[in-house]
Amino acid sequence: MPQVDHQTRPRRQYRKWRKVGRRRARRQQAAIARQAIPLVTTTEKPENAEHAKQRKIWEAKERAYDQIVKHKKALEAAKMAAIAKEPSAETFGQAQAALDGQKRTDEKASGEMCPLYASTGACRYGAVCPRVHAIPTSPTRTLMLPNMYSGLPYKFSDEDLEDTLERDEQDIAEHLATWTRTLLDKLRQYGDVERFIVCKNRAPHLQGSVYVQYRNTPESVNARDAMHGIWYDHKTTLCEFIPDLDWSKAICEDKRAALGESGAMAVLVGFLKSVCDQFKDQNASPAMQTLDDVEQTLRAIGNLCFDHDDNRRRLLDADGVRPIVDVARNRESRIARAACGSLLNASMSCDEAQNSLVECDGIKVLLEVEQPEIQHIVVNCLSNVMDTESGSQNVASNELYRPMWRKFLAYGEADSEDLVDEAQELSALMVLLVQECGAKLEIRNQILTGTLLNEIMQTAEENPWRRLIDVEGGESAKDIAQNIIKIIGCVLEDQDIEDLQRERSYLVETIFRWLQDESFAGRTDLPICAAVTLGNISRNDRASSRLVYEHEIHRLAINKLEGTEDIGLQHALLGLLRNLSLAESNKPLLAQEHAVKVAIPYLQSRKDMLQPIQASAIGLIKNCCRRNIISARDFLTADDDGMDGLTLLIELANRTEEKALKVEGYRTVSIVIKTVWENDPVETLPLRQRLMEERVVRAMMQLVIVMDHPLPQNEGILALSLLLVENDREGAFSPNEIREWLRVNAQLTEKLEATVKDDKSPKEVRSNARQLLQLYT
Structure with a gap:
């Protein structure tokens, strides 16, 4: 609040004295006019010397001020008279167009964007601006009410005083x-206001303009429809959509920097520290004036810290994060909103502020904030700190994953659909904690040792967000279901199925029930969750073997893969089969079920838009064909439609631009070559004939040339060597022909010679490269 100079007090007393005297005189004159009472001269207290002195001084100042105002009015009148003699606006516009019209036309045609409009949503040149204004063609979240605030005039007419008096800065600030x-209260009737700004810029196109940004577009549309064209504050309002602005560029930077340098941050933090004891108790009820002061203080801190690293540093130097966290405990919605907003602006892209927030138990306090209307701020603030190592460690050490899950469930139990986006963001944070952070193993163990995993699986089965999947904006609901699947899969990753059956038989039974989908017809999220979870468990060879030999999970997965059209379920089932095929003991049973034949159709060109699924299919084929001639035969033998895996895989590897997919395709062919050559030459003669073709040889040459990693490069070298040492057989290409193809490829020779000379390459790879050179040169 601005301080009042002590010199203004006598002036106010003088005004009060004048006001009392005029009112008394008016009453007496009115009585005389009505002849109701005679004129009575009242006996007043004698004016003391100090008052008389001040009255004379201020009477003199009032007369001087009146002279200044009179002089200003004369200057304005002279200025208006001069303007009246100038050419009209139309004439002036025509003259200017004649001078630079061609230039404006060329600039307009060039499509140069107006930087003024791009940064503030308004331009001082208006419609005649030579640059392009990117006016939104559809509703946005941001509205502008041009020149909405007229301000309180420096001089005003008071009906009681019937005189013209000055208003000081305090009166203007209060107004x-x-x-x-x-x-702001009126605008909040139409939605959740994320940002509200009254522009104090004195430029005519910005002065008094109001910017308001809502949380989503439907809310801004409702506000625009309600506010546009109404009579408000003695004027007709205009309300228009503008582009969603970059507020860091729109808000003047110099004033915030100056405020920070002036020591304002320390003063604001000092005030918070003086009152924060009243807010540590959630049920505390501080005085209304204290609440107002705290709210404005928090807003000031948030504005100073918004995209301003220096002011964030000043906040940290003043130890200002802790009192903000203490204030955020209060149940008063506006206080919690202002506190969370300050924490959000302070911790945005600032590691020190994020760590300070964690040290002050900020994560726990944010999880305790219950007001629905500010949950989006809470989740964004949590997102800032969860990316840090200290944030994840704090969740693990204080066992905050359960409160986080409770908050997530509260979003689903709410009747309002407005919290679905917050639920999606919070579920993504929980996935991050169990999937990537440094404390993921500790958090997983906490989930496993208690009852939380049962609650998570029950939530996946009930899924309170399913009702929103088929409505507009249902993508967030779909993401929530996928995130729950990821959480369960990560928690059970590398777990032994035997231990789970012994200690948590309910979980295993539930997972198998979801995959069989007997009780949940029409739902794919539960089978996907079961497939992903079993796929993570099957990374352990022992658990993988038990799943295949005891539960025959491979047969169930193959049957379900053949009968589903759901892309997500196809991806999950292929991933499960790929992990099951990693265990050497599982390959005979997978070969008996012809798992390779199930994966081959996903190599077709019509599946190219599904590269993750194609990658899983290639991984399954590669694992199954390694040292298993039955699967290799399934891969090389054409089906009834004339479609074989070799042709489809080489075509896929040749046409794809994804290097990883290309290399894995070529590696799979090299593994098939090695598997066929390890078996009896007579029995595998038809398979060898299929592999001794020019397209196969060129694929192996590409594997050697493209790859810098020694392992796949060595696989290509070995495959070419095996093709070269094959004896001449009827119907097959001659090794001499293959030798000629290799000899004319200069890139292959150059790469092999470089590998032989490279001391960093493994000794085995250099030896194999030298031997291949000797075979064809």
């Missing part, structure tokens, strides 16, 4: 605060 609070 602005009242006007702002009234308009």
Whole structure:
């Protein structure tokens, strides 16, 4: 609040004295006019010397001020008279167009964007601006009410005083605060206001303009429809959509920097520290004036810290994060909103502020904030700190994953659909904690040792967000279901199925029930969750073997893969089969079920838009064909439609631009070559004939040339060597022909010679490269 100079006090007393005297005189004159009472001369207290002195001084100042105003009015009148003699606006516009019209036309045609409009949503040149204004063609979240606030005039007419008096800065600030609070309350009727700004820029196109940004577009549309064209504050309002602005560029930077340098941050933090004891108790009820002061203080801190690293540093130097966290405990919605907003702005892209927030138990406090209307701020603030190592360690050490899950469930239990986006963001944070962070193993153990995993699986089965999947904006609901699947899969990753059956038989039974999908017809999220979870468990060879030999999970997965059209379920089932095929003991049973034949159709060109699925299919074929001639035969033998895996895989590897997919395709062919050559030459003669073709040889040459990693490069070298040492057989290409293809490829020779000379390459790879050179040169 601005301080009042002590010199203004006598002036106010003088005004009060004049006001009392005029009112008394008016009453007496009115009585005389009505002849109701005679004129009575009242006996007044004698004016003391100090008052008389001040009265004379201020009477002199009032006369001087009146002379200044009179002089200003004369200057304005002279200026208006001069303007009246100038050419009209139309004439002036025509003259200017004649001078630079061609230039404006060329600039307009060039499509140069107007930087003024791009940064503030308004331009001082208006419609005649030579640059392009990117006016939104559809509703946005941000509205602008041009020149909405007229301000309180420096001089005003008071009906009681019937005189013209000055208003000081305190009166103007109080008027602005009242006007702002009234308009903001009205705008909040139409939605959740994320940002509200009254522009103090004195430029005519910006002065008094109001910017308001809602949380989503439907809310801004409702506000625009309600506010546009109404009579408000003695004027007709205009309300228009503008592009969603970069507020860091729109808000003037110099004033915030100056405020920070002036020591304002330390003063604000000092005030918070003086009152924060009243807010540590959630049920505390501080005085209304204290609440107002705290709210404005928090807003000031948030504005100073927004995209301003220096002011964030000043906040940290003043130890200002802790009192903000203490204040955020209060159940008063506006206080919690202002506190969370300050923490959000302070911790945005600032590691020190994020660590300070964690040290002050900020994560726990944020999880305790219950007001629905500020949950989006809470989740964004949590997102800032969860990316740090200290944030994940804090969740693990304080066992905060369960409170986080409770908060997530509260979003689903709410009747309002507005919290679905917050639920999606919070579920993504929980996935991050169990999937990537440094404390993921500790958090997983906490989930496993208690009852939380049962609650998570029960939530996956009930899924309170399913009702929103088929409505507009249902993508967030779909993401929530996928995130729950990821959480369960990560927690059970590398777990032994035997231990789970012994200690948590309910979990295993539930997973198998989901995959069989007997009780949940029409739902794919539960089978996907079961497939992903079993796929993670099967990374352990022992658990993988038990799943195949005891539960025959491979047969169930193959049957379900052949009968589903759901892309997500296809991806999950192929991933499960690929992990099952990693264990050497599982390959005979997978070969008996012809798992390779199930994967081959996903190599067709019509599946190219599903590269993750194609990658899983290639991985399954590669694992199954390694040292298993039955699967290799399935891969090389054409089906009834004339489609064989070799042709489809080489075509896929040749046409794809994804290097990883290309290399894995070529590696799979090299593994098939090695598997065929390890078996009896007579029995595998038809398979060898299929592999001794030019397209296969060129694929192996590409594997050697493209790859820098020694393992796949060595696989290509070995495959070419095996093709070269094959004896001449009827119907097959001659090794001499293959030798000629290799000899004319200069890139292959150059790469092999470089490998032989490279001391960093493994000794085995250099030896194999030298031997291949000797075979064809």
